[in-house]
Amino acid sequence: MAPEFDLIRRHFTWPVTMAGTLGVGDDCALFLPPAGRQVAVSTDLLVEGRHFFPDVDPRALGHKSLAVNLSDLAAMGAQPAGCVLGLALPDIDHDWLAAFAAGFRALSERANCPLLGGDTTRSLSGRTISVTIFGYVDPAQALRRDAARPGDDLWVSGRLGAAHAALQVMLEKWSVPADAPVPDWRQALEHPEPQLALGGRLAGLAHAAIDISDGLAQDLGHILVASACGARIDCTLLPAADGLQMLDEVQRLEALLGGGDVYQLCFTAAPGQRDAILQAAVAADTQVTRIGVIEPQTGLRLIDAQGRIVADGFAGFDHFRA
């Protein structure tokens, strides 16, 4: 393999102009947090064949590798400070690297999240991508999973289910009618948009938050366990992606409640903040929907159009897991 140094230099080095920041090229990168701010940090591994298809568009993969980490910052109410990238590659394909880097860089620049350093190495099989991201947050405003309170409204941003539906169709597990207009579900799967603007505005306003990477039911479950409370969701209120109505009811609920790779925010807030939250969503140019309520009784209760509980407790929707 060519010297690792050269791969990072050639494909992943672009000007970093933040004050107090030293980018690619030394033993460590350096950045200078604003006084009194906490540093938020998150790390994700993406493995070929598990998190992405071998033939995925490398530009989209570069985007997504950074997007899923930015989504963790958004869920904490943090603003980006920078990131580092590790790449294990079976070979050196400069066209692939250039396209991956272009997708990564475009989002990095748009999100003001400079790439500060990296490590590349040869893998013996497929590609593995490791991104670690840093952000800043006011310690009093961080959106923690353990901060939900009984009586809170339960909200989600955006619309749900498209990424899951796209994956099921690509895996040929689900089919759509041949004469139906094909919705652009795949865009949601391959090009998720992290909700940084909304997360930043929710900091200090909402109580608990999480990003929906593993499915609404499972990720909300983490909030409920950490906060020692429960929730009730009105399934008729779940905001569905375009085209999900062509699925049958079981598939539709699976996509909405169990579908991962969404990277929207699920959050809780006091009912007195409803107007402020709707205004935050307008300012962030996104949609938020109130889907239920936090309750003292642990567990998750799903309510259908007739007001009946269709699933009670976490066990009831385990089969929805993607």
Next chain:
Amino acid sequence: MAPEFDLIRRHFTWPVTMAGTLGVGDDCALFLPPAGRQVAVSTDLLVEGRHFFPDVDPRALGHKSLAVNLSDLAAMGAQPAGCVLGLALPDIDHDWLAAFAAGFRALSERANCPLLGGDTTRSLSGRTISVTIFGYVDPAQALRRDAARPGDDLWVSGRLGAAHAALQVMLEKWSVPADAPVPDWRQALEHPEPQLALGGRLAGLAHAAIDISDGLAQDLGHILVASACGARIDCTLLPAADGLQMLDEVQRLEALLGGGDVYQLCFTAAPGQRDAILQAAVAADTQVTRIGVIEPQTGLRLIDAQGRIVADGFAGFDHFRA
């Protein structure tokens, strides 16, 4: 695979008691840098079959995964703040995970570098380990690669060549006499000790520094290129690990100049700092050796016992690369 959450919880969660720090279990970990300090960050990927043998002792591997990253902090003169861990594993072997975690934790606690978060996933082939580390450094004292100046002394810490010799013997490329006392080279390969205490004391005292992960000649080369100068090394001064005298001269020089995985520091400092540097080494309970000098003329010149230049420029020792 069992939920990723549980693997991190079960094997990699131990109490974190630093003020302002939130560890494993939320979208992001949080830590609060001291006012005015820069955050230093470094990331490394370790790939099975490339950076470690599949049957390596998992406890030693846990130690080394963190040690190589701590060494990057040491080379920057930074003190540890915390780290995050990514693991891609072909299966869940709780005995292996427990031993890996024990090695990681022992060094984490000794170095005061808490594990703040992680991500685990199933790989389709061997194990891949990703560690990203953070530290704090006074912006005026960071040991940068571009800070060497002509006239500086050139120093290395510790002794060189053991890890490379161990690897060559394990790969059956080199043999040692059957009747020779076998030196404990393998300890150097599998259990490197990062030079944090020395690095911290060199901050503000030395000029440039780098850790020797890829071999002295190659890593020093990064300092020389970044600093736009050259160096002269007196090969008779290179501090050799025990037992290297049983090798022939070519093997010995290859181990000393080209051998990687050393994790000692190579650094430059003004001649007026010699006493201070020797005192820093005593305080850090380690050895430092002055091996040469930084010169205005670019390139690296290796001088033998007769004062002759045995290799001139970087091309001259490319074959030493491990």
